[in-house]
Amino acid sequence: MTATSTVRIQSEPFDAAAEARKLSGGRTDVGALVTFTGICRGNEGAEPIAALTLEHYPGMAEAEIERHVAEAISRWPLIGVTVIHRHGRIVPGDDIMMVATASSHREAAFAAAEFLMDYLKTRAPFWKQVEKPDGKVWVQAKAADDAAAGRWAAPGKHEAAE
Amino acid sequence: MTATSTVRIQSEPFDAAAEARKLSGGRTDVGALVTFTGICRGNEGAEPIAALTLEHYPGMAEAEIERHVAEAISRWPLIGVTVIHRHGRIVPGDDIMMVATASSHREAAFAAAEFLMDYLKTRAPFWKQVEKPDGKVWVQAKAADDAAAGRWAAPGKHEAAE
Amino acid sequence: MKLRYFAWVRERVGKAEEDVEVPGGIVTVGDLMTWLASRGEEYAYAFANPKVIRAAIDKTHVKPQAAIASASEIAFFPPMTGG
Amino acid sequence: MKLRYFAWVRERVGKAEEDVEVPGGIVTVGDLMTWLASRGEEYAYAFANPKVIRAAIDKTHVKPQAAIASASEIAFFPPMTGG
Numbered sequence: 490m491t492a493t494s495t496v497r498i499q500s501e502p503f504d505a506a507a508e509a510r511k512l513s514g515g516r517t518d519v520g521a522l523v524t525f526t527g528i529c530r531g532n533e534g535a536e537p538i539a540a541l542t543l544e545h546y547p548g549m550a551e552a553e554i555e556r557h558v559a560e561a562i563s564r565w566p567l568i569g570v571t572v573i574h575r576h577g578r579i580v581p582g583d584d585i586m587m588v589a590t591a592s593s594h595r596e597a598a599f600a601a602a603e604f605l606m607d608y609l610k611t612r613a614p615f616w617k618q619v620e621k622p623d624g625k626v627w628v629q630a631k632a633a634d635d636a637a638a639g640r641w642a643a644p645g646k647h648e649a650a651e
Numbered sequence: 652m653t654a655t656s657t658v659r660i661q662s663e664p665f666d667a668a669a670e671a672r673k674l675s676g677g678r679t680d681v682g683a684l685v686t687f688t689g690i691c692r693g694n695e696g697a698e699p700i701a702a703l704t705l706e707h708y709p710g711m712a713e714a715e716i717e718r719h720v721a722e723a724i725s726r727w728p729l730i731g732v733t734v735i736h737r738h739g740r741i742v743p744g745d746d747i748m749m750v751a752t753a754s755s756h757r758e759a760a761f762a763a764a765e766f767l768m769d770y771l772k773t774r775a776p777f778w779k780q781v782e783k784p785d786g787k788v789w790v791q792a793k794a795a796d797d798a799a800a801g802r803w804a805a806p807g808k809h810e811a812a813e
Numbered sequence: 814m815k816l817r818y819f820a821w822v823r824e825r826v827g828k829a830e831e832d833v834e835v836p837g838g839i840v841t842v843g844d845l846m847t848w849l850a851s852r853g854e855e856y857a858y859a860f861a862n863p864k865v866i867r868a869a870i871d872k873t874h875v876k877p878q879a880a881i882a883s884a885s886e887i888a889f890f891p892p893m894t895g896g
Numbered sequence: 897m898k899l900r901y902f903a904w905v906r907e908r909v910g911k912a913e914e915d916v917e918v919p920g921g922i923v924t925v926g927d928l929m930t931w932l933a934s935r936g937e938e939y940a941y942a943f944a945n946p947k948v949i950r951a952a953i954d955k956t957h958v959k960p961q962a963a964i965a966s967a968s969e970i971a972f973f974p975p976m977t978g979g
Contacts (some may be wrong), residue, residue, distance in 0.1 A: 506668030509686075517693030517743035523764075524671075524686040527979060530755060531679030543978065544903055546971060549955035550978075574978060581679035586979060593692060595896075596799070599765050602685075606979060607758055612957065614971075616903035627904050630975030637758070647938025689896060701814035704894065706820055708888060712895075736895060748896060757979075768896060774874065776888075777895025779821035789821050792892030 492562045493569040496554045497547060500577040505587040512569035512591035513529045519568050521595040523602045525588045531581035533628065539620040541628075543576045543585070546614035550574070561590070564604070565597035572605060574615065607638040653811070654724045655731040658716045660707060662739040669747040674731035681730050683757040687750045687762040693743035695790065701782040703790075707736045708776035712736070719770045723752070726766070727759035734767060736777065760764035769800040814881070816849075818859070819890035822866060825859035835881070842868045843877035845887065853875075867892060897964070899932075901942070902973035905949060908942035919963070925951045926960035928970065942972075950975060 493512070497503075507528045513519040529541055558570050567590055588605045592598040593613040609615075618629040655674070659665075667688045674680040691703055720732050729752060736748040750767045754760040771777075780789040817830045839848050843863065850860035858867065868875055870884045881887060900913045922931050926946065933943035943949065951958055953967045964970060 520692045522688040526684040528681050530682040603761050610979035613978045617977045628977045630977050773896035775895045779894045790894045792894050
């Protein structure tokens with residue numbers, strides 16, 4: 490099966506619903522559409538934040554995401570995948586990123602969306618800095634995210650770095 | 652945490668994106684929004700279908716879904732849950748149902764959405780009939796759906812019927 | 814006691830609901846299905862394979878062993894296929 | 897060889913990128929981090945704990961043991977926190 494895929498990294502806001510709908514619009518083979526939207530929260534831990542700023546590694550970010558989208562398409566029977574990730578300054582309540590997956594059946598759509606999120610969190614070269622009342626702070630990577638990504642490792646598969 | 656929940660069973664179409672957005676709009680504690688949309692496909696197995704008709708058990712359908720939404724809220728730290736399920740005749744390309752879950756973190760939003768989908772498939776009193784070229788046929792329940800629902804069984808928990 | 818039928822159980826029985834007087838000795842949902850199957854050709858057809866039929870008492874899923882004594886509405890239907 | 901720094905590695909080094917002549921004997925990414933740490937106070941601070949720093953050669957993740965011989969661009973950064 491050939492799946493359509495879209496990967497965009499941009500500073501501009503995006504319309505998650507409209508982007509997801511492009512995967513199912515005008516066709517009748519999509520039975521399941523999963524959309525994940527990551528939204529900027531107004532707090533980090535117990536502290537309020539005024540905004541977050543996302544730094545990224547241009548070129549590598551696109552390549553890493555495209556590589557994982559291709560892997561998702563090879564693992565699950567998908568019809569379409571869209572990943573959009575913003576960089577720059579984002580205020581609470583605004584969307585940071587989205588993953589949408591379309592398939593004939595829900596299992597593939599859910600699994601691929603979770604797989605992509607786990608890898609985006611741990612392998613895509615983006616770094617979040619939050620504006621707290623006492624200054625700007627880089628967000629710490631979470632061990633739980635590494636563990637979540639680890640569950641998708643294929644037996645015998647070798648990753649270049651952990 | 653008190654989570655907001657919405658359960659609707661209706662024959663009218665719904666706007667999945669707008670319904671999902673109600674869970675995150677006007678607040679800054681939602682960091683993850685998962686939307687699942689179930690869409691009527693144009694085929695069932697290898698055969699084309701002209702439409703499907705969903706029969707349901709009024710009263711029981713709402714009660715079953717509300718019970719599972721309450722269970723999801725007790726299991727995961729959710730901020731809001733919306734389930735909308737249509738009944739009646741639905742043509743290929745149109746939405747059948749949706750589940751949206753909002754949480755501070757993605758793990759809870761994904762887990763709750765999958766849990767609700769697995770239970771809706773196997774426990775909510777809805778029955779699909781499809782219009783094939785040679786007549787109307789009731790859709791068979793799938794063993795895979797029962798297996799999917801089984802993975803959420805809490806140890807020591809007793810279901811009234813399997 | 815009110816009985817309700819859904820999907821192909823409804824189609825085979827030929828009606829969506831009915832009120833019945835259940836004779837004594839019918840204790841469980843399983844007993845009720847056996848008795849219903851004896852009520853005529855359409856019922857025999859609907860309840861030919863009771864293992865695949867699900868039941869609900871007063872809008873809650875129950876097993877065939879469930880007692881019907883306090884039920885006001887019992888529904889029979891095939892495995893669910895919503896979602 | 898072009899070096900790029902991101903997030904707090906960039907802030908500590910005080911620049912986003914630079915071209916460097918890597919002396920002989922520097923074979924791996926790990927060797928390169930040790931050498932960079934010796935280049936001054938800001939580098940010593942940035943590379944004080946090389947275990948927490950990730951590296952990419954020509955925009956692909958690599959381990960500290962990776963050879964740098966054929967690299968044209970090497971990037972150093974903290975663990976990723978996107979998504």
